[in-house]
Amino acid sequence: MPPKGKPKLSVWKFASCDGCQLSLLDCEDELLAVTGELELAYFVEASRAMAKGPYDLTLVDGSITTTHDAELIHKVRRASKYLVAIGTCACSGGIQALRNFKDVHDFITAVYAHPEYISTLAQSTPLSAHVKVDYQLNGCPINKHQLLELISAYLAGRTPQITPHSVCLQCKLKGNICVQVLGTPCLGPVTHGGCGAVCPTYHRGCYGCYGPKETANTSSLAAWFSRRLGLSEDSLVRAFRTFYANAPEFRRESEAHEK
Amino acid sequence: MKSRTIKVSYLARVEGEGGLYLRIKDGAVAEVKLKIFEPPRFFEAFLRGRQYHEAPDITSRICGICPVAYQMSAVHAMEDALGVKVAGPLRDLRRLIYCGEWIESHALHVFMLHAPDFLGYQDAIRMAQDHAEVVKMGLRLKKIGNQVVTLVGGREIHPINVRVGGFYRVPEKKELSSLTEDLKWAREAALKTVRWVAGFPFPEFEADYEFVSLRPEAEYPFNEGRLASNQGLDIKVPDYDEHFAEEHVAYSNALHSRHQGLGPYFVGPMARYNLNFHRLTPLAQEAATAAGLGEEVRNPFRSIIVRAVETLYAVDEALRLIAAYERPEQPAIKVEVRAGVGYAATEAPRGLLYHRYRLDEQGAILEAKIVPPTSQNQKVIERDLQQFVEQRLDLPDDQLTWQCEQLVRNYDPCISCATHFLPVSLERL
Incomplete structure (x- = not known):
């Protein structure tokens, strides 16, 4: 208080x-x-x-x-x-x-x-x-x-109303067309919302600058990036290792793709 | 003779962490140090191995006050390396987003960081108790600058829409036109600002500076032009490294720049103004003249007027760009990756910002060099302090200290920017 x-x-x-x-x-x-x-x-x-x-x-x-x-x-x-x-x-x-x-x-x-x-x-x-x-x-x-x-x-004297959901949910609320469906790698599914899904709104993939959301399934997303969108292992390392490189979820995922 | 020390542990109303130290002995300044203890963050080092297209997003994180400047220098340097040139409406949108940043950054500095010195307040919040209307006007002006950056860039701090080759998404004409009414208000507000700051009391002080800025053929500089100075420099941006060098001193985490063979040099609004007065819009030129500025300004305390004039120019230019805008069919031109070296300098609100990158054939960055405006101004700031203090030794400590702080703030130093420099030893790694 x-x-x-x-x-x-x-x-x-x-x-x-x-x-x-x-x-x-x-x-x-x-x-x-x-x-x-x-x-x-x-x-x-x-x-x-x-x-x-x-x-x-x-x-x-x-x-x-x-x-x-x-x-x-x-x-x-x-x-x-x-x-x-x-x-x-x-x-x-x-x-x-x-x-x-x-x-x-x-x-x-x-x-x-x-x-x-x-x-x-x-x-x-x-x-x-x-x-x-x-x-x-x-x-x-x-x-x-x-x-x-x-x-x-x-x-x-109350708790801030800041929800822990992903960027994806914010995209849906805005009515954005999913950029990943259009073939652009997007960290939205594993990234904490709060930015207002600004990157997908501007037709680019989320780059994760709000960090991992709760229970982020990064390995599933990395597999999608790799199999469906053809990203190299090196690209996967960089995708998870930029603005939130040190967050445990993103760190584990980037290390998993390091040679 | 007695010895005297002027010390400011934490410089306030600047961006980032710095201090000031002056030792006076026998009526002369024996030692002067602008100390930068902002922790180093090593951008040039971790850019190595990253892809060329990551540079604008990564380097914007050097500075939260002028991220657009970093993005602009990065994309232009990369485009230089890849042999492409952005023209037409995409080029205009880049000028427009830069206008937004100048408005927001200059309004922040004029109203919140610098004006309180002239009127004797600790900060703009306390100043607002006596000058509420003017502070509110400044805040609205700043907000309009941020609206321009947000519309074009996606958000005001670390915009997400800038890319090598152009943008991710280009706005509709009607989206940009939605800014017009606010910008018209801003034009009046900027005019009032020029008049307001012109009435401040200015300490008598002038020095013999070498002013360095971009000088394009026609327009006032943002992203293009040759590098020029009032002492005859006139070179292409890729020749920057042959003329300017950095050195590392023990008391600072920022490297000091000097013009080889000439010494300290001055970048920022006053340098741009002095080298490009005739490239300002007629409205900005008239306002400057009415405010008592000649075509050349040499008193750095009057830089606050120049900043207000540049704010007016940026508003005027934004209105022109919006009126002329036709939405391009593609948000970006195609770039093809190749090995090479690219150079660019653009005009950040506080002065020249130089980037150089070397890329391999896969587009990975092999080497990066970034020289921000504040590291270029450090030597001039120190020289100013020495000369200024020697003329005012009779002032009591508290007044002299405050005036020294005010002098440093003349340069709108961005210490966060100034703290990660020159890969002096990169070549030997």
Whole structure:
């Protein structure tokens, strides 16, 4: 339950593109209403004012990739009554979790002339690998309407109405013609909805940026991709290893097709 | 003589994580560092082995503020490698989606990140308590930019509709026309914005910059043009690497760029404006002149006016593109995979964004190089800080610190972007 009086909101960023915290500023119609209900106590992207905790509601964008951040997330947790991971990076490790499949040292030498200046961990990990997370909002990027629902639910002291069904169901609700039936590989059957089935609506296959849905049958879908649509093993690895590469269901499936 | 330190641990109202450190000794700046501690994410490394058609979706994740810029640089570089050129309405749609991104990103920066400095507020939310109407106008302007990106791209952050060769789906004429009324409102709002920001108090400060931007034949630059500067540079985009180099310094996770033989250079709205003033629409030129801008601007604090002028241009150009639009029969042109190297530079809201890819004969990426605007501006920012602070040593720490922050924000730095660079050693791997 939110506290009496104006609850304090904090927004934190770890390794990410900034897009998920930007989603809050992208709520152009609602932003002033949100800040009318919540005190913007800490949100570096938006304000010079940086109030100390404790915070009532904390939104965290980004994955943990450095020792500094691995310590900081514990401090953020201690200062926060209700902590929400927003976006793929915070929920699963993000695209930077592609390092988890390689030797990170090779990555550093590929990008930087002086690897000794760079401090990074071998794995990009979700917040939940480090601290207790009270709620996870998936998506790369998150859907701003879901973010507003989450904030409204928090203020009302109820559970957010964010359903765990697949992109397929959203496609059916929109009346889209199935792109997979037309021969385009689509991760919709195994992917968490929330985006509004935006890719199939634009005539392309879903690429899984909301992560695995509950009980995702990835091996059945991979078999369909392979037998019916002729995808190579290499293509299957890449299909499951992009924005949610580190999610256990997608990770297992990509590893199953690796030579 | 006493020594003094100006330190900002976390720079606010910028995208990503950075800080600022200045050491002043004997009346001079002894040390200045724009620190970027945004964790590295290694895009160039994990792009290797991915297919050419994945680059626009993957590189858009470098930046949630300017994903369209990454998608545009990626598709144009891939098309260069594959020897195809997108023209006609598909080319226009790419300009249109870029207009949307400039409107949304510039409105974010002008109203929410930069204006509070000039008016003495910690943030736009507090500014809204005294300036509600103007903040609401800024939010609506930003929203209209996002609507353009969403309609053409599918969603505002990390659009899904951009592909090598064109788009997955092209909008109907009537879908685009549905934006016209809002864009007409936006044109008025952008004009008001130019007037509003022109009245801000600007610190006296000018420096001798080399401005670098694209310079196309006719239009104001988005996706095309030669690379030009006010100091005589005039080259093709594929020659970028021969003229510009990056270096890795200990205190930053972003590489610093310099123009070889010349030093720091300046990219972004002011560079574009100074090199392309006559390519702006008449309306944007008139608004700039009425706001007191000449054909060249050298005070970086006035970049907020230039951003407002570019917002007006982007709205004007979006209206023109929508009026002229005829839906193409195919959403994309056909591309055939071949081995090769491709280059592209496009104009992200905050400046030049260079991509280079080398592909094998199956279309897999062998090597990627990405140089975002903020890494190119870092050296100029540091030089500005040094010169600016040396002129203002009499200011108390809190004022000087705030003005230094404001100076950094002149560049609308995107630190998330700036943190994954140059495959210096790629060739030796």
